[in-house]
Amino acid sequence: MGKALEGVRILDFTHVQSGPSCTQLLAWFGADVIKVERPGEGDVTRGQLRDLGDADSLYFTMLNSNKRSITLDTKTTDGKAVLEDLVKQCDVLVENFAPGALDRMGLTWERLSSINPRLILASVKGFGPGPFEDCKVYENVAQCAGGAASTTGFRDGPPVVSAAQIGDSGTGLHLALGIVTALFQREHTGRGQKVLCAMQDAVLNLCRVKLRDQQRLAHGPLKEYSQHGEGVPFGDTVPRAGNDSGGGQPGRILRCKGWEHDPNAYIYFITQGPVWEKICDVIHEPEWKTDPGYATPAARLPHLNEIFTRIEAWTMAHTKFEAMEILNRYDIPCGPILSMKEIAEDRSLYATGTLVEVEHPARGSYLTVGNPIKLSDNHVDVERSPLLGEHTDEVLGEVLGFTPDRIDALRRSGALGTPRRMAAE
Numbered sequence: 001m002g003k004a005l006e007g008v009r010i011l012d013f014t015h016v017q018s019g020p021s022c023t024q025l026l027a028w029f030g031a032d033v034i035k036v037e038r039p040g041e042g043d044v045t046r047g048q049l050r051d052l053g054d055a056d057s058l059y060f061t062m063l064n065s066n067k068r069s070i071t072l073d074t075k076t077t078d079g080k081a082v083l084e085d086l087v088k089q090c091d092v093l094v095e096n097f098a099p100g101a102l103d104r105m106g107l108t109w110e111r112l113s114s115i116n117p118r119l120i121l122a123s124v125k126g127f128g129p130g131p132f133e134d135c136k137v138y139e140n141v142a143q144c145a146g147g148a149a150s151t152t153g154f155r156d157g158p159p160v161v162s163a164a165q166i167g168d169s170g171t172g173l174h175l176a177l178g179i180v181t182a183l184f185q186r187e188h189t190g191r192g193q194k195v196l197c198a199m200q201d202a203v204l205n206l207c208r209v210k211l212r213d214q215q216r217l218a219h220g221p222l223k224e225y226s227q228h229g230e231g232v233p234f235g236d237t238v239p240r241a242g243n244d245s246g247g248g249q250p251g252r253i254l255r256c257k258g259w260e261h262d263p264n265a266y267i268y269f270i271t272q273g274p275v276w277e278k279i280c281d282v283i284h285e286p287e288w289k290t291d292p293g294y295a296t297p298a299a300r301l302p303h304l305n306e307i308f309t310r311i312e313a314w315t316m317a318h319t320k321f322e323a324m325e326i327l328n329r330y331d332i333p334c335g336p337i338l339s340m341k342e343i344a345e346d347r348s349l350y351a352t353g354t355l356v357e358v359e360h361p362a363r364g365s366y367l368t369v370g371n372p373i374k375l376s377d378n379h380v381d382v383e384r385s386p387l388l389g390e391h392t393d394e395v396l397g398e399v400l401g402f403t404p405d406r407i408d409a410l411r412r413s414g415a416l417g418t419p420r421r422m423a424a425e
């Protein structure tokens with residue numbers, strides 16, 4: 001049973017979401033991920049949004065599967081020495097502290113690469129070099145600064161942030177790719193390197209279709225935007241386009257049967273050019289196939305409101321799942337608006353490992369999202385997140401070869417804190 005990153009050891013000095021989402025992926029590819037946490041509190045998310053007494057929160061448990069946790073106060077002399085010992089034994093150090101925090105610990109790139117020239121230092125920061133480089137950044141700050149918020153929402157409303165954590169987990173994904181690429185390059189060069197992902201850059205990368213449209217604006221109106229068909233002139237910046245699709249094929253979210261009571265009885269419907277005739281058949285408007293006002297994509301643009309009103313009359317006569325079933329028979333692209341409840345109850349997602357139930361000694365069973373990237377020769381079961389400091393002795397003994405006496409002495413020095421007892425004990 002293969003593990004893609006078998007033999008790769010990650011020193012996981014991350015917290016909150018962006019860094020942990022990256023190292024969790026690496027753990028699911030088989031890397032040994034050792035999470036270093038501050039004694040006492042650990043990753044701040046352990047205690048955030050708690051739902052069950054003092055058990056680690058779902059915020060933490062869903063971002064830290066398959067890792068080992070050690071507690072280490074890296075601001076003590078002994079703790080810092082242990083961290084540097086670990087740097088020698090690891091391939092990658094991943095961190096997402098505020099700008100300058102690693103330097104303040106004395107762990108500059110020069111210092112780290114002199115300890116281990118093969119080390120890859122992977123960092124998430126809010127911004128790259130520039131006017132905002134010293135700022136602390138969270139998810140929604142990145143969504144706003146990366147161009148996503150100004151282009152999300154409806155034209156007559158304020159900017160809107162997305163529930164998809166494109167700033168945090170989106171940056172974590174980018175960083176994971178940077179890390180495996182640097183590991184691949186190290187195979188040829190023998191050297192480590194720095195990998196930096198700025199959250200603003202990651203969001204902008206995911207928003208590139210809107211920067212595309214910004215440039216198109218200089219050459220005329222964005223004809224596929226509903227606003228154009230409604231006769232509303234464009235300004236000098238890309239407007240919010242509601243639920244229009246970014247790919248140029250007109251699309252809308254339409255009501256389905258039951259919408260009066262169910263906030264998610266909706267379907268996304270795309271009037272894709274090549275299947276226009278099939279759409280006309282399904283909604284019983286056969287004359288729109290040949291009527292010059294509707295027959296071509298360009299002719300339809302000024303009539304989108306009328307066309308979608310007619311299509312919605314059809315979708316409202318069907319549940320979103322009935323509509324999905326009928327439309328897919330004709331390859332008409334559409335997507336039901338699924339609630340989190342519906343997703344959590346979808347057994348097919350459990351069959352693929354996209355949703356996984358795991359046992360936790362303090363929480364009992366909880367649901368998490370498994371590895372969304374499926375490799376045919378990578379077989380790693382999703383395991384629960386570690387308790388704070390659960391593997392401190394194990395890692396110090398196994399990875400650094402410390403004797404129990406040496407570990408005791410370290411603990412007495414205050415460098416390790418006191419590991420919490422397993423709730424099951």
Ligand code: COA
Nearest residue numbers: 016017018037038072073074075096097098101126136137
């Ligand atoms: N032992 C001793 N000290 C530790 C430690 C350990 N094991 N782990 C962390 N610390 C210290 C750090 O050295 C830092 O000390 P300093 O302020 O004296 O330099 C301190 O803990 C706090 O770290 P910081 O990163 O500043 O945390 P914060 O809660 O103030 O800020 C963020 C949180 C997320 C805003 C900030 O880390 C950040 O901007 N990160 C980069 C962008 C990012 O990833 N944001 C998304 C988060 S999902």
